[in-house]
Amino acid sequence: MFDGFTPEHLALLRGAGVPAAWPRGGVLMRQGEPADRAVLIETGVVKIVSESANGYVSLLALRGVHDLIGEFGCLDDTVRSASVVAMRPVHGFVIAAPRFCALMEENGPLALAILRSVINRLRHADDQRAALGSSTAVVRVAQVLLELSERHGTPAPRWAPKARHLKLTQQELASAAGTSRESVVRTLRELHQRELVETARGAIVVLDPEGLEWWEPEGD
Template sequence: MVGSALPAEWKDLIRSAGHEVSWRRGEVLIREGETPDRVVLLERGLVKITAASTNGFTSVLAIRGPGELIGELSCVDGETRSATATAMASVSGVALAAPRFITLMEAHGGFALAVLRFVAVRLRESDIGRSDLGALPTVARTALVLARLSQNYGSPVPGSVGGAARRLAVNQQELAGAVGASRESVVRVLRELTERRLIVVSRGQILVHDPAALTVWPDTA
């Protein structure tokens, strides 16, 4: 579970008031520029959060997984969606209409506080992430982003040494968007990581043998 997952009691509240929805890989859950109509509690699968810039480049702002809310900010302030959420694989969750979401926050102070804390943790994580990554070259930035994504959202690999290995359902283009670099630059880094046997790249997936080792690479390479 990542730091920004909602506590169990409030996830249960959302489940009781919402309805189950599922999406296939590539389907859009919420779209940038649209009027906010619902929040979604993710239950299974990963979602990438992207935003389009004026020059046409699409940036991957974050990846979200089980236990996390998406779409809550625009439902609170009533502004149009600031980003698009797209299923990276099969995704299921609970959709809760925006008016019902607001009603629950007004009726349950504890729930409103949990949502506020949830948003605060995500903003703090985002600020720290930008600070850490801002001054790093593409090589180190790619390794650190891959380490964090695999630690937070990767699936454990049975039989791996010390149980450290994680399999991450992300393709090279999505990783490049998260790193903020060209696909070609990220592919070169992945090739080097593969040669050093730190990762294994396959179609739509990256197996990371030891995410912790990537947080200090290439200093210890």
């Protein structure tokens, strides 16, 4: 199982890159553009989104501190299949595609760590699809909300001792859970009644992560 890059791996990636910063809403990578760089995130959170021909935007994933993004495109020399947008101010290191590929050729342990990272993401995506595919829309919303808040939420003790504040819109949550915004609204309403979540503008606060983990919707 991949447990993250070691300090030595992170040092190699930083040394190969150039420091950069993006404000909230800044685009790190844009769908359809050449895949000319990878980025190591040092601080902040980004969302990876894909826009279909009819204009529908799907939330594919969130990434945070010490995650590497854009490596797929660097390795197979294609255009971007998705855009990467800063959800909070982001600092990181930009690694040009030729330097990134050379770094992997020069350093076997780092290349293996990157490969394990890619495999871990693919396995997680497969597991998530399998789990969500057998769940109702309401359960999918709760499961995705819990996972995203644990991975990318920030502590919000002013709401509750173990609360997690997640910068995510209801439409983005619907996209991540593979359901409609109406289903998200209904689910959040029930979770609010159970005092498990609160909603804020452009954000959702999970008040009781443990309670949300064990929550079962009415009628199930």
